[in-house]
Amino acid sequence: MASYTVSSTKSYMQAMQPMIEALNRINTGNKQQKVPNIDNENAKITPIDKILNKFANVTIDSLKHIGNKSSGADVVIHEIEDACNKISKQRGLEKSEIYTLVKSLLLQSPTDEELQSSLFDILGFDEFDLISKIIQNKRAFATRESSGLMSSEERAQQVIDNHQRAKNQTLLPKSTHQKYPNVFKNPDVGNIISITGKKFALPQGTTRDSYATHEELVIPYPENKPNKWISEKNLVKISDLDFLCQGTFKNYKNLNKMQSLVYPVAYNTNENMLVCAPTGAGKTDVALLTILHTINQFVTETVTEDGDVSVDIDYDEFKIVYVAPLKALAAEIVEKYSKKLKWLGINVRELTGDMQLTRQEIINTQIIVTTPEKWDVVTRKSTGDSELVAKVKLLIIDEVHLLHEDRGSVIETLVARTLRQVESTQSMIRVVGLSATLPNYMDVADFLGVNRSVGMFYFDQSFRPVPLQQQILGVRGKAGSKLARENIDKVSYEKLADYINQGLQVMVFVHSRKDTVNTARTFIRMAVEYGESEIFNCSEADSYEKYKREASNKNRSKELKELFVHGFGVHHAGMLRSDRNLTEKMFESGAIKVLCCTATLAWGVNLPAAVVIVKGTQVYDSKAGGFVDLGISDVIQIFGRAGRPQYEKFGTGILCTTSDKLDHYVSLLTQQHPIESKFGDKLIDNLNAEISLGTVTNVEEAVQWLGYTYMMVRMKQNPFAYGIDWKELQEDPSLTNRRREMVFTCAKRLHHLQMIIFDENSEAFTPKDLGRIASDFYLLSNSVEIFNQMMNPLATEADILSMISMSSEFDSIKFREEESKELKQLVEEDAPCQVAGDVDSPQGKTNILLQAFVSQAHIKDSALISDSNYVAQNSARICRSLFLIAMNRRWGKLMNIMLSLCKSIDKRIWAFEHPMTQFELPQPVLRNIKAKNPSMLALRDMEAGELGDLVHNFKMGSILYKLIGKFPFIDIESEIFPITTNVMRVHVDLQPDFVWDDKYHGSAQFFWLTVEESDRSEILHVEKFILHKKQLHSPHEMDFMIPLSDPLPAQVVVRVVSDSWIGSETVHAVSFQHLIRPSNETIKTDLLRLQPLPVTALHNPDVEQIYSSKFKYFNPMQTMVFHSLYNTNSSVFVGSPTGSGKTVVAELAIWHAFNEFPSSKVVYIAPMKALVRERVDDWRERICKNTSHRLVELTGDSLPTIQEVKEADIIITTPEKFDGISRNWQTRKFVQQVSLVIMDEIHLLASDRGPILEMIVSRMNYISSQTKKPIRLLGMSTAVSNAFDMAGWLGVKNGLFNFPQSVRPVPLQMYIDGFPENLAFCPLMKTMNKPAFMAIKQHSPNKPVLIFVASRRQTRLTALDLIHLCGMESNPRRFLKISDDELQDILENVKDDTLRLSLQFGMGLHHAGLVESDRQISHKLFEQGKIQILIATSTLAWGVNLPAHLVIIKGTQFFDAKIEAYRDMDLTDILQMMGRAGRPAYDTSGIAIVYTKESKKVFYKHFLNLGFPVESSLHKVLDNHIGAEISAGTITTRQEAMDFLTWTFLYRRAHNNPTYYGIEDISQYGISQYLAKLIDSTIENLVESKCVYTGGSDELHATPFLEISSYYYLSHLTMRNFVNNVTPDFEFRDCLRVLCQATEYNELATRHGEELINMEMSQAMRYPAEDLNCEFIWDPHVKAYLLIQAYMSRVELPIADYAQDTISVLDQALRILQAYIDAAAELGYFKVVMSFIQLMQCIKQRYWYDDDPVSALPGLKLISEGKTNQTLKQLGSMKPGQLFGLAKKLGVKGENIENKETNYDYGDGDSDEMAKKQFVKIASHLPTGNLEIKQQEQDSIKVVLTHDNYPLNNDFKVYCPHFPKPQRESWFVILHDGEELHLLKRASPRLSNKKGIVACDLDIPDDLFGKELYLECVNDGLDIAYSKKISLL
CATH class of the missing domain: 2.60.40.150 (C2 domain)
Structure with a gap:
């Protein structure tokens, strides 16, 4: 690939030489005067002035047509020239610079391909046509040059132009055209920058000299001319700023020039920013301005009466993240910002690999300073930090120029993730990038989402507070050779001595800790050799004597003392902090002249010096496994320490390297190379991270994600560097296809490695556990491949260590010959496991170093120490990931070995060593313990004296005794409950048995609970158990299902292992010796192919009328059961899926009852009030309106009179209510008139309320036998797998129907998706949101969707996440089906903020925490199809018949406060929710998707299809039910109690599944014995509660207390507590306390995090929570105590949930108080009775006993007793006129009336008058x-x-x-x-x-x-x- 650059300095100098010579030859009239040397930057070039005069009137335009005017090619060349000049102008360059560059390129005769590449490089891709024209006419250019077409004038002009470019700017000022307003730089003369950002010249004034030992290149400091962009008087004054800035910058007078220019954008806007400025220009304070701007958005100012401004900051609403490249820099930032922002109460904390923060610390921190890798880990995990990430409002990335280093891909990942989050959540996260000066800053600005015209700031070197002279020295000799080292020492010393002679201090930076001392000693030796020791002498310094005394302190290191006297100091991270601090102070005060230090000083400590010398550029990098070049960011940072503003005019930075690296560093220091992206190298791993996080779910999203990276920016700008040719870019400017190709390649690789599932057809990604683990633990994909091949369930420790050392993370570890001896020694002494491979292999070396690290071996070689630390850091992470992989694969042996190895690496103690090694014990004591090697159990049994004897140290006995008590130990107890032949439920009780010490245990301890078969390595179940300090003494319960194999194993092993403590392991064997698998006889009723019955088969016109409006024929299921229900009188059991038409089934039985027994009553029992409500509304509408039958609702909410109940034909009730009524059936005639009892959802027998149904059925059968009247029972449920037992218990003979799921009128498609095991509840729920959104788009894009979640809070969080996902769609309001006007009308009536927001996106919420009107709005809109999604808690599934096409059950767990943990939902609840899928009139099928943990998938697949066996839970709560029967006279002896049990479902199941009930002897006698014991313990409990007394011959007699508890439906334990505690002098407070201690409040809902609320309430209430003597503040009884007090005090409750909870508390209170009054009356305690009556009055009227009762009337505010001087009795006897007068006197006002007190709508004007009328009305009645x-x-x-x-x-x-x-x-x-x-x-x-x-x-x-x-x-x-x-x- 061709690329034209002039990157080397040599090339530059060679290119310049002919030009200088040519100019020197020109006759200028003064032969003596030559053109001055290029290094004399200040000389005036007068000779050229004469030349310029010659060409004063000559322009390029006038020369255009000189030459061969007839040539057509010439015209084209002129057109090309014009175009090039235009581009030069646009870029702010000399007019002809680009053209000259193009021409010189053409003269080199490149190939077409080279020419094309270079032209794109220079001109950019926008100039495609121009490039084509140049290539087509390249011959014309060559011809024109060779034939001398250029005139002499043109040549002269050319020479002058060339020279002008070479000389300084004073010759011919260049165009200062600036394209962007915030780019502040002097145009670089000659520094032509290509489109890719490359420069082709060095700064002006640069000199280069060659010496025997080295070459030296000096770049002078830029002359700091008066800054033309801002004058001193225009600097921003701190006094002009607001109070936030003034308080933070209180020691500043004004901002500096750079900060002043940046201030308007940084502090007054929310714009993303990139600030490129030299080191030391004040970028940290710019970041602080953006921080203050963010804080300001959460500040509320209030002016006090004194005129002072008080500030209230909402600390919890925002987080600011500052990403610093190094931990040392992070620590410096934390220190600086903490000081500056302390006055605002802002907490700044470090979050790095060294500094972990607890969850609470993160919550309390506003500014988190972190490293790129750490923040990547935090944001790429979909775990509990999601709330933290969601609150981030500002992300500051320091040193953003690190993009081109290996770590740059992490920054790209972070920014891309943040920008996508901004887009998806529509929440503002401001991104601010800080950087040293960059060549291609515009690219970086584009990548950061910065508006180039607003937020992009570039400041050149003139903004450096102290200008910097840079000297780059390249010594002779090969890098790393002895010659090179000696030369570097020599030239470094020469430079050092030179500057010390000038009286300056010098810092010498070296690259290892050892080298700091060695360098100092070398320089001291050389100073002695050259006789220059005296120049380093500091004894003249003022502070010398002071520090001499400090340095001579015996605690100081010997190196510090040795070097101090020679004027030298050393500084590195391995020194003691006190020594480091002392060295810093000595250098600062001049007590030493030379400081030899490592680069950490440059990053972490702000300690400037006049001169800094970087001695050598070879740095050992353990990651690379050898020596690498010092990074440019380190060089820039070190040079940034050169020059102290208050002392020197300029600083000097000297870099000593080898000659082969000279050009490399010159190029980097002068920013000649644009920074490129390294993202492609890590693309596979980064893509996997996004897929695991859930932000990328398909190829399209992955392509979008790549569009946010810096790689994308650079691929467009410099495609050749990324393997893209110009043709591809031209055809696909956005590079979409290239990105797709990259994504496809990576996805296929990830799929092959089993890290994701990639469906190439749908292009969808599904994360897998292996991929998630790799993402969470930063595992490389290559390592995953190795582990996939090498992992073995039966691997030994040696195998595992060998596998870890093969990991790709250690590919860079190289063997060096000089280490051989030490490595062999380590193998012999410190490697207990066999090392696979040779010592000289990378794997062997890694293995040895890892074992040596754990063995705490002492390593001598510094490079080996570095390698060892690198191996240890990475091994800990890799081990954790392998542990989780083994756990996911259910490999028990490997998992245990991995966990012990993880702990060994963390603690540096081998697993075979004694656990006491983990405590800091003296060596002799440890040796004694190890010699005798007693187990921890044996040590736990010893007393302090015995322990002292054991270690031969009596004093240590008590210390050891305490430490052993702190060693984590967990007791295990378990019970087993067979569910089916193949599935068993295991209940485990864990009891911690150790003393908590924060030093050793922190705030929480983690344990792993596993269940394994004893003879196999496979894990049957694994679960993480978190033990918090506050839960140490409370028992911990766990319930889980395990599969049973054939043949049955002899036992399973329950193991609890500490996650962090070696040797903390409890093993508990669960024997199967007496296990009897249950026999669940069942029947599956298949639908017969019957002709559907018409409704006319009812032969009752009135009833037919009810149905005919809805349907003409019964459905197949109803047709099959019709005969049994409508034409016979036998009991029936119907098991059928939800939504299959069971309501009509119940109605058929009702019509039969009214036909056969016209004067009888029908009782319908539903398990929930919501179901009762639904049935009441439905039947009132359909049955009562169309027939003469009457209906009554009997629940806690309704208040029917006795007469209404007597007259009703249908009683709809809950189990508790009917149980309470039917207990006294002898005295209640209407109970004896019942002919039919319908029990809906009877499969809930297994739930907590199941025993009540058992008692009702048993009682009905008993009543029937006593009255000789038949009572028909109809049980309705979903399909169950033990239907025969259910039918037998109900007395069903021929009416057993158990239909499978397939009989639904609307067929159901069921999907069960698994999610990661290792996520906590909230992160797990969050992980499910994106898949849920995708499922809606796939399965129900336009049809209604119900999403069920576990809690009220989850409805809100799910809605917000779905809204964010909508925000990324092209139509964000796709789920909303109404107009904006109609929506606005609805929103005006909505009270809840989240609901108001959700409705705007077509989503409703439904949960008990919403006010009724809000619930109704959601309900109605969803029902009418105006919103498409309804997010609800599971109660909606029972209460409201709202079917949807798609139902998503988002999680199958809920928080159970009683066990303080999350537990699985009942299957019945899940079935009920699934039953809402499919709308009979609209859908041909319904879809239900269940999201659960991966391990639960098989369980749900099995039982959701086949039905769950129903068991009894009566044996757990038998006391109250037997007591009720004794009270009613049904049971009078123990034998009658035994007989009564035979009527129950418990009796049947005890025979069929004895192990479930703890029965070992399964003979008839054995089961009878079990039941007899059950009755005996029940009677004993009742006797203890003073509810029963026994007489002769086993007679049982009820006491009045039993009659009271039975009548009021209270637990005998409530009575026991009352009777045991009540005294004759009980007062109001005691009455309130004993009320809240009632057992009935055990079930009061308590939620996560309520303890803090309760603590606050306790402090605010009249009586504190301590009154109840409960162990925990979140105890439900404490909550009840606080809620009743808050209610009576009429205070606002802290959260909406508490309002609903208060209703629940009050619901029970009156019943309990009535019982207490009766019980106190029974004891004859008159004053106690009066106190309870007073409490009842207070609760009904909502005031305290010392409030004035009159002030509780309408229009008055509560005041203290007697203040009104009136009593209610006096008011009752007054006339209306008198009452009106009194109302005026008392000040009755409308504003004091709450809406619910009256139905009046007062309007505005006469509310007081209306209030008085209301007052009079109430008082006169x-x-x-x-x-x-x-x-x-x-x-x-x-x-x-x-x-x-x-x-x-x-x-x-x-x-x-x-x-x-x-x-x-x-x-x-x-x-x-x-x-x-x-x-x-x-x-x-x-x-x-x-x-x-x-x-x-x-x-x-x-x-x-x-x-x-x-x-x-x-x-x-x-x-x-x-x-x-x-x-x-």
């Missing part, structure tokens, strides 16, 4: 009245309370505006003697003459006859009470 007591008989009294006022509502609903459910008026009638309570009764009012009357009879026991007592009548919701003293007869 208060239930005040007159209490009468009559006693006609001795054993009873009649109590009557007659109301004075009319009731507020005829159904007696009272004023409780804040309570979530309506409340009816109720009274407590209490008989007491002041201390003891004797009688308590509840009474409700009835209407009499439109007024309320409360009447009740009290039965007086004998022992109260004749006593004087008090009778209290207390309202339960208002502070109204009446009391009378009575004397009993």
Whole structure:
């Protein structure tokens, strides 16, 4: 490939020589005066003035037609000349420069190909036509030159022009035309820059001299003329800036020139920027300006009363990332920015390989300073840092010119990823690039997305604070030879001595730590030899004596002391920090003159010197495996330290290299070469990273992604360097095909390596675990290939070490002869594993160094130390990746070996060494432990004294005892539950048993739990277990499924291994000796080919009418079950998929019941209130409106009267409600009238609520046997795999139907996709968003889509991610199907911000955290097809019948607060969600996609198709159910309890799957024994709770407490807690505490991260959380305690979820309080009862006991008790007029009324007036009245309370505006003697003459006859009470 450059200095000098000679020969009238030497930059060139005068009037135009005017070719040449001159002008060059260059090129007679290449290089690809013309006419050019067509005038002009280019600018000022406003540079005379950015000349004034030892080239410093772009007076003054800048730059008067020019764009805009400026020009402060601009966007200023400005910064909303090339530089930036921004409270932290940050630290940090590789790792992982990445608002990339180095591809990756993120998320991330001066800065600006006219800044060397003279010395001798080394030492010393003589300080940079001292000693020796020691003497310096004392300190290193006296110092990273700091101070104060240091000083410490010398350019690079050239960025950085602004006019940078490298460094230092991209070298690995991250999912996206790289920019500018010819570029200017080709090649390679799946037809990429691991751990694709070939499940440690050493990462490790002896020694002494291969092979050397590193071997050779560190750093990473690969492949043996090797490399301790080696113990103690080698278990059993004896050191005994206690140890217990013949559920309890110490354990410890068959290496299950400090003492539960093989193994082994501690491993064997596999007899009902039945088969016109409007024929499934349901009376079980028409099945049974038993009742039980609600709405509409049947809803939400229930024909209820009602069936007539019980979703038997269904069925069967009336049972579920057991339990004989998934009216296509195992929950969910979006586009581009997620938070995050993905589409609002106007009307009513945003993109949200109106909006819009996507929590699947064409179940886990971990969803939930796929009227098929973890795929495939066996969970909660039956009198003896169990599903399953229930003896006797034990433990628990007492012959008797708990449907444990804790002096606080301790609150939802909220609430509430003595602040009881207090305090809740939780808490509270009141009355505690009633009033009215009850009325704000001087009783007796007056007096206002208190819409003007009316209305209907007591008989009294006022509502609903459910008026009638309570009764009012009357009879026991007592009548919701003293007869 031809390329024309003049890159070498020699070529330049040769080219210039003839021109100089020609000029010298010209007769100028003064023969003595020659043209001065080219190096005299200041001499005036007077002779040429005379020549210029000769040609003053001659122009190129006037010379155009001189010569052969008839030649047509000549005309063409003139046209070419004009075109070239035009281009010169555009580029700001001399008019004829380009043309001259073209002409000189043509005179070299190149081939067509060479000519074409070079012309493109010079002219650029836009000038294609011109290039063609030049090539066609190249002969004409040659002819014109050879035939002397150029006139003498032209030749003279040419010579002058040439000379002008060679001389300085004062001769003929060049055009200063600037294309871009922010490029500030003096035009480089002669520095013609080609289109690719190459230069063809050196800076003016450059000299070159040759000496015996070396060649020397000096580039003078540019004359710092008064800067013409900005004057001193125009500099930006800090005092003129805002408070942010003033506070940050408080020690500055003004910004410097460069910063002043940049300031308007940096601080006042959001523009991307590229700032190219010399080192030391102040770029770091420019970055700081952009940082302040970003901070300013999150600042809220408020002016205080004093006039001061207080600033509030929203620290959590933004992150700023500063990418620095080196860790040392990162540390310097952190230090600098921390100081400057401390006043703003901004945290700056380093995130590099050395400095890891915890999650909390990242959250608390605003500015993260990192390295390119580290930030790449953070952003390429789709793990938990996604939130961090999403908050980044500013990305600063320092030293962006590193693009052309090997690390440049990382910067390209980062920028491309960031720019794509900006585009996809539509969120602003500003990119700022900082760089040294670049030749092709425009290319870099384009790459960074910088607007060339606004954000592109280029500053030439004149902006350097101290101008720099550069000296490049090339010594004779081959690089690395002895001659070259001696010459470098010699010339370096000469330069050093020269400048020291001038009184300057010098820094000498060398390239290894050892060389710093060696160089200093060499120079000292040479100084002695030359007799120049005295010039280095610093004893005259002021600070010399001070530092002499410090240096002589015995703790200082001997080198420091030795060199100090000679005036030398050394500095490198291997020194102690104190020595380094001292050396820096000594150099700064002049106590030493020479500092020999490594390059880290230039990067990390700002310590300038007058002169810097770079001694040699050979740097050992362990990555390259040998010596490489010093990088230009290091040279620029080192030269940047030359010159101290306050002392020198200019700095000097001297580079000593070998002569063969001289031109190379000259070229680099003068920026003659444009920087090219290195991205192509890493394209395969970078593409894999993007595919793994999920940002690239197909070829098209990969091609787009490549378009964001710097490689793309350069491929267009310099295609030949990337193998692209001009023809290809012309045909495809955007290089799309070339990019596709590159992507295809890489993708095929990745597919071959099993890192991705590449479907060439669809061009789609699917990431695989191997690819993800390679991406996360920076594995090279070549290494992956090696591992694929070499990995073996039975590999030994030696095999693994051999494989690691073969890795491509170590290809660069080279063997050197001088290392041979030391390597052999290392093999013998420090390599415990056999080394494969020879010592002299790269693999052998790598293997030895790795083993030596772990063995902590002492290596002497410095290059070998460097190699060793390189091997160790990379091996740790490679080992981790191999560990995960082995885990994914389920290779147990290899996984364990890999994990132990990972730990060995991390700790530098071999796995066979004693675990106590990990603690810092004295060597003698360790030797004693190792000698006796006791196990850790044995050590744990020893006392301190025994440990002291063991190590022969008594004092160490107690220390060892404490350390052994800190060694991580986990106890394991397990249970097994066979599910089917081939699948078993394993439940594991993990109990940590060690003492936590932050020093050793940090904030969390990681463990790996594996389950393996004992005799095979295959892993059956693996899971990561994270133990946090706060969870140390709580038990940890894990549930998982494992496959069972045939034949059954004797046992499986559960192993828990620490991720970081060697030797921390617990092994637990689970025996299968007594395992009996379950026998799940099942039946699959196939659809018969029956003629569909018409609806007329019902033979009931009224009923037919209901159906005929919807369908004419029953579907095939309904046709098959029709006869059994409609024409027989037997019980039926129907198992059928969701969406197959089971509702009609239930209705058929209902019609039969009404036909056969007209006066009977039908009970429909649904497991969720949402399903009840759906069924109520549906049947009210269809059944009640079209027939005479009545329906009633019985749930916690509804409030029907007893009469309504009695009159209803259909009762729709939940299991709990019906269980509670049917417990007292003897006294409830309507329960005995039930003829049909329909149980929907009966497969939920296995869930927590399943036992209730078991009890209902058993009770119904019992009632039927007692009343002799048949009760038909209809069980409906999805298909189950043990249908026979289900049918047998329900008493089904011929009505068993168990249909498979295929009977759905709309067939279902099911896809199950696996995702990585190693991701935490949130990152896993995020990883699923892109595939979900692609699935929508593929399967349902225009049809409705339901996406189910695990939590409310996930609905929001999923919606936002999908919106971002929409943003990348050509039509971002593709899912929205309505006009903007209609959308705006809807959005006005939306309360939730995320929903408002989502709706604009056609997505709705649905979860319990939204207000009802928002849920309805989402529901309606989706139902009407106005939005295409609905993102919902799983509850929607049950509650709302909203089918969609496509259902995506995004994750199958949810957070369970009880176990504080994520657990799998029930299969029933997943089936229900899948059931929503497919719309019967619209779709021919539905699609359900389940996203789960890879390991769960097989499990879901199996059970989602075949159905899951249903087991009982009654045995876990038998106590309350048996208690209820004892209370009801159904069970009176133990035997009756045993008999009762035989009715249950538990009894059947205990026979068929005994192991599941822990039964080992499977004989009839064995199972009876198990059940007997179950009953015995149940009775014992009830007795302990004081709920049951036993009598003779096994009789069981209920206590009043059991009757109370059963009546109120409470747990006996709630009663136990109350009875054990209540005392007669219980006060309000105690009542509230015991209320919240109720067992019913165990189930209150607690979520991730709520502990912080609870802690804040606890501090703000009246009573702290500590009252409850709970171990954890996130305990649900603590939460209930805080929520009730917050509710009564009427404070705003911190998060929306808590509002819903408060409703749940209040829902239970009244029931529990009623029970407590009854229980306290039973104990006779009068004051306690009154306290509980007061608490009930406070909860109903939402105030505290010490608030004034009157102030709870409408229009008033709560005030303290007694402040109004009124009581509710007084208000109740006032007339309306008086009440109006009182309302004015009390200040009733409309603004105090919450919307939910009243239905009035006040408008604006008269809200206060309306509020007063509302106040009067409520007050005038208060239930005040007159209490009468009559006693006609001795054993009873009649109590009557007659109301004075009319009731507020005829159904007696009272004023409780804040309570979530309506409340009816109720009274407590209490008989007491002041201390003891004797009688308590509840009474409700009835209407009499439109007024309320409360009447009740009290039965007086004998022992109260004749006593004087008090009778209290207390309202339960208002502070109204009446009391009378009575004397009993």
